[in-house]
Amino acid sequence: MKTALIALGLLLLQTALMAAESGRPNILFLFADDWGRFAGCYAEGKGREGINDVVRTPNIDRLAKRGVLFRNAHVNAPSCTPCRSALLSGQYFWRTGRGAILQGAVWDPAIPSWPLMLRGAGYHIGKSYKVWGPGTPADAPYGGQQHAFQKAGTRINQFSQNVAKMTAAGQPLEAAKEELYAEVRSNFRDFLAANEEGRPFCYWFGPTNVHRKWIKGSGKKLWDIDPDSLKGKMPPSLPDVAEVREDMADYLGEVAAWDASVGTLLDELDKTGQRDNTLIVISGDHGAPGFPHGKCNLYGFGTNVALLIAGPGVTGARIVDDFVNLTDLAPTFLQAGDVPVPEVMTGRSLWPVLKASQAGLVDPARTEVFTGRERHVENARAGYSPYPQRAIRTADHVLIINFRPDRWPLGDAYGLADGAVLPQEGLENETRLTHPDEDAGPTKAWLVKMRNTPEWKKHYEWVYGRRPKYELYDLKADPHETQNLAEDPAQAALKAGLEKRLLAELARTGDPRLVDDGKFFETPPLAGPLPAAQPARKPDNPGLKR
Amino acid sequence: MKRLSSLLPVLAAIMGLANPVSAAPPNIIFIFSDDHAQHAISAYGSKVNQTPHIDRIAREGARFTRSYVTNSICTPSRATLLTGQYSHLNGVPVFNRFDGSRDHVAKRLQAGGYHTGMVGKWHLGSDPTGFDRWIVLPGQGAYHDPVFLVPGARLNIKGHCTEITTELGLEFLKTRPMDKPFFLMLHQKAPHRAWEPDEKNKALFKDKIIPEPDTLWDNYATRPGALPANQQTVARDLTRRDLKLEPPADLKGPPRMQWLNQVPMELTIDGKTLTGTELIKWKYQRYMQDYLACVQGVDDGVGKVLDYLESSGLAKNTIVMYSADNGWYLGDLGLYDKRFMYEPGLNVPLLAKGPGIKAGHVPSQFVANIDLAPTFLDLAGLPVPESMQGRSLAPLLRGETPGDWRNSIYYRYYHDPGHHNTAAHLGVRTSTHKLIHYWKQDAWQMFDLTRDPAEQKNLLFGDPATHSPEVTAKFNELKAQLVKLQQEYKDDGQFADPASWPRDGADGPFDDKKPTGTKTIVEAILAAAPR
16 A cells, blocks of 8 residues: 555656656757748738749748747848857857858857757757758757767758759659658657657757759749749849749749748657647748848848747747847747756847737837858958958848948959959859859859849949948838948938947947957958868957846 | 070060960969879870870870870879979989978969969878978878878878869869969879779779780890899789789788788689689789779869869869879780889870960970979969979970970989889980980890880890990990980989988878868868968
């Protein structure tokens, strides 16, 4: 009898523990490479047609209906590694030492990252594909490859290439696609199966297929996305010509593949019965690659990304206008896992917004976001120098400071002197040929080729040429940021006010760009030829001034 | 008239080779392979293989038909490549370490504004100097999953060495400072012994029947001494390792090595026991299949580089040169390996294409590896120092025929005692004749190359009293020419005595390089920059 009671007691205790454990949600983080804010759920309806009227993302759209859809989510830096350094650390990228650049990045293990903190708090963590990179060691803030689950295959990362290969070998199109989704599914299953102790899990799904390159014509061929349906719908920085429309349709094809793989994982999650206890977050690391004003630009087309959140404790079916920096996800995840948020994190938890019930602007303090950029491709400019920029963005305005307006924003015009002709094949495939901060592709190739024609000369200079130190755009009147008002005397007070707010935030968060004329970012190892990988070094600890 | 002709070189130097269209100094890529015979290139009329990509260089540029080395082994040849000097002046007569503090072409190009890179086989013992980035094999290096040395460290890269070396070269190009001209030495290990091709090319040659050379069965008649005593014959000196024979599974450690190092004189292949002539024929096929498969890998790599230059637009201002560190015997004279100054060992491929170089041009002047360093400097618009003994090939590349060009070549091989028991020798080759002196035996050989290009009939064989007056006269003429060349090139026998050879070797140890684990191509090129 006594033993039975003890046994019952133990059973009750165990049940209580399990209940407590089930109080901490799983985290399913679906993060696409180079995916801007392109999903059907972002379509704005009649009169405001855009790319989102063409893109097809049924799975993501379905999740948007039961979650929170953020319209004003921005990356901190529109370049893979610094974006991810900020996202993983919960700190502005300029506080992550050598994680602040792309080529030559080195992760400093002293920086707390939320996945490793969740792991420390008992989470079963795992990832498939890209988490943090390019940089050394790859995926370091996620524990390197020790939590990688990708044995079933990585072919999703070259989606159109692999599907084209399979269909060329005679496989039916849908079967070929299914074969790639099956790899995604198996990797996730392997991850779940490895969770022997029933711990809450955290899974990062980071396929890279939306990143260039992709197969020309694959948008139409694999997804039946008609390039002509983009006519009149692309932002003005993209020439509305057949070559560019096809390129964009191909990009949207990869987005459709991304959506399908998201659907695969959400179905799989449903099968485990864990859906109601899983926080699902979907986003991307910056705007469209190799499309003017996208990736590597602080314009909205470069930093604005999709963000959807659904799960336990989230009041769903809302569209929210609060400004979000992806650094905000770190404290959000940590709080979900009952882990204290380190003081050094500059991101702010989204839980107050997620739990609220109203739509539109929820938190009246969330009206601005700060973005920036240092170096992307290391040899983009003579002297391996960065293109330093910082910006403050509100619902009405964006102010961009280009600290070195003498430099070329997308990299030097290598090989283009005196009307020189670069081979089409190289322009489409070799990013570093010219303007190396703009990814190679048909769009870049077309614009470079047309750069001296009377019709496109100005356009080319607008998107790839040097920019003034200050850029100010009125987002209500000019949502695509085409008219720089920075030198308009009527805007002087506005500009001064925004600049003050921007510089105050940079100073508060210890941005080395403001110290010694940006020496930290202008000297090796952050500038100059890439050094061999060596132990990480941070600038003198940029403490938070709160 | 005389005054005018003496002015011509000056004018040429002022004009430079660099094309008149663009003032920008040209980029230079020098692709170097190890042991690639001239007659294993289809542009040179190979009877044993096709090299479509190296042929592209010949078609779009110049192919030198009389291109020689001055000391036909790896390490000395590489020292000559850098210094433009004969072994007796650059201090590398044998497999000894090159003194990196010496003046050489990469240092001068670097100082002249070039971004300089060295990728692949180096085999000079010391750390490369004069390079902005370098990543080299330790000593000979390995074909599979090779170790590479970089400033201060060593690292491993998974894969086949030939492909890796090409990829490292391409990564170097992609990550260079784009506002500077570049000089890249892309040095393949292949097709060096023990001829271990990648799987793709291995399969391509697995069942090929390679034609035998006419002199595979050479009995060395009229050439006693060095040739009969040599240990680099197809018949007697290919080991089980060379022939890719599989040791018994239970053999481990030193006994396994011993087994592999033995020369089989009887073999059972597909149930048939081979000995004598049949076995030699089989050995020749086995050796050549792997050798040519390795060459194919090198040619594939040349193709990749040329494709990249085309697609990147770099081709129009980039000079691509191809050569090899020494000659090679494809069973000729019954041999494999190099060393001997008979034609297959003395000749090397030399091809170049790029701005200012005449397409389809076939210069026939006597050129040698001492000319390469001066050529690079001249192409870059930099002065050639007096200390370099070679002469810029730029005028020849332009299609000019300078009246005062050399019409013979001086050769000297020291490594005796050394590998393969090849006797030390020196000699001269003219457009019609060759005189070889095995100086330690004081044995002479002379060939009339116009009548006897395969060097089968030594005109000095037998009692001198029986020699024709023409032969005696030619002998005396060539001996005098040898003395003249030795004076001209300042060879006073500095390294004739093995006791005078510098001691430190070219094969390590490289203990100062700490292991840093397996790296990708990208990571490896990152590590190639000095810290």
